[in-house]
Amino acid sequence: MNYENFRRIEERAFYALVGIFGLIVLVGAGAWHYMEEHGHIVTGMSNQIVWGLPHVFAIFLIVAASGVLNVASIGSVFGKTVYKARAPLSGLLALAMLGGGLAVLMLDLGRSDRLIVAMTHFNPTSIFAWNIVLYSGFFSIVAVYLWTMMERRMNVYSKYAGFAAFIWRLILTTGTGSIFGFLVARQAYDSALLAPMFIVMSFSYGLAVFIVVQSVMFRWNGMKLDPAVLRRMKNLLAVFVSAVLYFTLVYHMTNLYFAKQTDFERFILLDGGIYTSMFWLGQIAVGSVIPLAILFHPQLSMRCNAVFPAAMMIIFGGFCQLYVFIIGGQAFPLNLFPGMEATSSFFDGRMPHPYTPSLPELLLGLGGIGITALIATIAVRVLQFLPQDDFSHLAKAENITD
Amino acid sequence: MIQSRRNFLRALPAITAGAALAPAPAIASAPGEDGGKHRWAMVVDVQKCIGCQACTVSCIMENAVPENSFRTIVSTYEVHQGGHSGTYMLPRLCNHCDQPPCIPVCPVGATFQRKDGVVVVDGDRCVGCAYCVQACPYDARFINHETGKADKCTFCAQRVDAGLLPACVETCVGGARIFGDLNDPNSKIRHLVDQNKMKVLKPEMGTQPHVFYLGLDERFQGRVDGAGTLWQPSGHGA
Numbered sequence: 073m074n075y076e077n078f079r080r081i082e083e084r085a086f087y088a089l090v091g092i093f094g095l096i097v098l099v100g101a102g103a104w105h106y107m108e109e110h111g112h113i114v115t116g117m118s119n120q121i122v123w124g125l126p127h128v129f130a131i132f133l134i135v136a137a138s139g140v141l142n143v144a145s146i147g148s149v150f151g152k153t154v155y156k157a158r159a160p161l162s163g164l165l166a167l168a169m170l171g172g173g174l175a176v177l178m179l180d181l182g183r184s185d186r187l188i189v190a191m192t193h194f195n196p197t198s199i200f201a202w203n204i205v206l207y208s209g210f211f212s213i214v215a216v217y218l219w220t221m222m223e224r225r226m227n228v229y230s231k232y233a234g235f236a237a238f239i240w241r242l243i244l245t246t247g248t249g250s251i252f253g254f255l256v257a258r259q260a261y262d263s264a265l266l267a268p269m270f271i272v273m274s275f276s277y278g279l280a281v282f283i284v285v286q287s288v289m290f291r292w293n294g295m296k297l298d299p300a301v302l303r304r305m306k307n308l309l310a311v312f313v314s315a316v317l318y319f320t321l322v323y324h325m326t327n328l329y330f331a332k333q334t335d336f337e338r339f340i341l342l343d344g345g346i347y348t349s350m351f352w353l354g355q356i357a358v359g360s361v362i363p364l365a366i367l368f369h370p371q372l373s374m375r376c377n378a379v380f381p382a383a384m385m386i387i388f389g390g391f392c393q394l395y396v397f398i399i400g401g402q403a404f405p406l407n408l409f410p411g412m413e414a415t416s417s418f419f420d421g422r423m424p425h426p427y428t429p430s431l432p433e434l435l436l437g438l439g440g441i442g443i444t445a446l447i448a449t450i451a452v453r454v455l456q457f458l459p460q461d462d463f464s465h466l467a468k469a470e471n472i473t474d
Numbered sequence: 475m476i477q478s479r480r481n482f483l484r485a486l487p488a489i490t491a492g493a494a495l496a497p498a499p500a501i502a503s504a505p506g507e508d509g510g511k512h513r514w515a516m517v518v519d520v521q522k523c524i525g526c527q528a529c530t531v532s533c534i535m536e537n538a539v540p541e542n543s544f545r546t547i548v549s550t551y552e553v554h555q556g557g558h559s560g561t562y563m564l565p566r567l568c569n570h571c572d573q574p575p576c577i578p579v580c581p582v583g584a585t586f587q588r589k590d591g592v593v594v595v596d597g598d599r600c601v602g603c604a605y606c607v608q609a610c611p612y613d614a615r616f617i618n619h620e621t622g623k624a625d626k627c628t629f630c631a632q633r634v635d636a637g638l639l640p641a642c643v644e645t646c647v648g649g650a651r652i653f654g655d656l657n658d659p660n661s662k663i664r665h666l667v668d669q670n671k672m673k674v675l676k677p678e679m680g681t682q683p684h685v686f687y688l689g690l691d692e693r694f695q696g697r698v699d700g701a702g703t704l705w706q707p708s709g710h711g712a
Contacts, residue, residue, distance in 0.1 A: 111619035111622060112619050119607075119616035122604035181602045182621075182622035182624075183601050184601075186600075186601045193584075194581075195580055195583040198579050198583075200581035200605050203581075204581065255579075255608050255609055256679070257608065406611065408612075416550065418544070418547045419613075
């Protein structure tokens with residue numbers, strides 16, 4: 073294919089992608105408008121399950137936004153050449169995903185029209201309020217980081233900006249995990265383990281998203297990914313997925329150790345219906361064990377078309393994990409009378425609290441992904457975000473480190 | 475004159491509702507926000523509750539609570555334990571705790587505690603994030619789907635400030651709900667709290683609830699329960 077033909081196809085692909093993602097954003101905006109007009113009563117959410125499917129999308133995007141910056145951090149902070157070339161794309165994705173996640177989170181508020189109130193009133197005792205500061209700070213620091221990477225005169229400051237971004241994102245994910253960790257009233261959430269667990273989850277989700285986006289972008293632009301790069305990334309991904317599995321195991325084992333938590337653990341691991349299925353099939357089997365088998369398989373793992381589905385499965389597993397954690401955690405009723413099997417005439421005795429996601433909730437969540445994809449697609453086209461690998465340099469690095 | 479007529483008209487719905495019901499124990503006149511003079515609390519005498527839900531209905535009427543949402547309920551629990559079954563009725567509402575976990579979590583400071591102990595939500599500031607709903611260990615809060623804001627029992631602050639009793643107290647058929655000022659040594663609630671062994675829900679949470687239960691079965695009081703899974707004390711020299 074000559075250059076002109078390729079350019080024409082690439083241009084068409086760009087406008088097609090912008091059209092598709094733009095449509096998804098519009099549909100998401102329509103879903104938000106519908107929920108805003110009628111209230112949350114038209115969704116699957118209730119007085120007991122107040123954080124529904126949009127929160128799963130939002131938290132996934134926010135956690136993955138922090139994790140996707142890991143690629144840049146490995147390049148800037150730890151000096152790995154292979155990852156340095158990927159740092160701009162990593163930074164861009166971090167901003168785009170945080171933007172998409174926060175949009176969903178904000179539009180799912182009971183009063184999304186009060187954004188200014190949320191930005192101008194700050195309660196220092198609330199971890200939720202601190203997260204608003206952390207998100208705003210993340211935007212600023214990553215924007216500066218991108219500037220130092222892309223402006224030649226500022227390159228000298230890139231390492232410092234990268235280090236600041238690395239520290240900030242660790243604090244940010246600690247904050248996100250602590251939103252749940254500080255909820256002493258809920259059996260599913262009240263755990264100091266959640267902060268480090270969310271950090272590890274961010275590593276895994278973020279790198280999986282990066283691998284997927286990188287593969288799609290390379291294909292769109294007719295570029296070839298070096299096998300050495302792929303090998304490094306898939307090895308790292310396997311380590312992160314294993315770490316998430318380890319933290320999941322410790323989280324549940326810790327709960328099982330506490331007598332008061334055994335009912336909740338029985339609910340998630342054995343009797344929870346959809347939540348139990350999503351845990352074992354979605355998170356553990358499809359989201360962890362099968363991808364690990366692919367990533368550690370000597371032949372399979374070296375094929376680009378095997379790593380891509382493994383990364384997709386990890387993303388799917390991440391959604392399942394957050395669905396079980398966020399919604400399953402609320403579906404298990406507050407235990408007002410420990411040690412008794414109680415059924416009540418009101419909502420409080422129902423086990424589990426019912427929740428069926430509604431279409432508007434799903435569309436709002438997808439709208440967040442649409443925002444992310446739209447920002448990334450336009451930015452990659454307009455600016456130089458795609459990794460430009462120096463293959464000779466790669467070979468040298470390969471010989472030194474491996 | 476104009477001012478007093480306006481105040482009278484504002485208080486008219488509350489006055490009408492109050493006059494229509496049986497005479498209730500008097501509370502201090504025009505208490506309002508009083509610089510900590512009062513500490514409002516409620517005692518629920520479980521043995522007098524007949525589960526008629528009059529309190530639930532009057533609360534809905536007084537506070538325009540939307541469909542399928544409740545600021546107070548009387549849950550009828552069918553409890554099974556050790557092969558025995560029983561039915562218990564338990565009125566539930568916001569506990570107006572001294573250490574309310576819903577206040578520190580609110581990102582915009584919309585939830586606050588008045589000096590008289592009543593925990594309320596500033597409707598002009600609440601953004602409806604529902605973090606307070608998650609933080610309440612008593613399931614006493616919800617997001618009002620008509621206003622999009624956090625909602626809960628306020629001890630009918632609008633009535634209390636006008637010198638009236640909360641709607642649920644005034645309408646209770648069995649007189650199971652007793653409301654008053656704990657700071658008043660001569661109040662009925664002060665005597666009840668001093669002379670009886672009161673129980674609260676989930677005392678282990680350290681929230682210091684100000685809804686006290688009289689006659690609550692020991693087994694209903696919060697405690698840590700369950701069976702250890704990984705380590706059995708009986709197998710350790712017991």
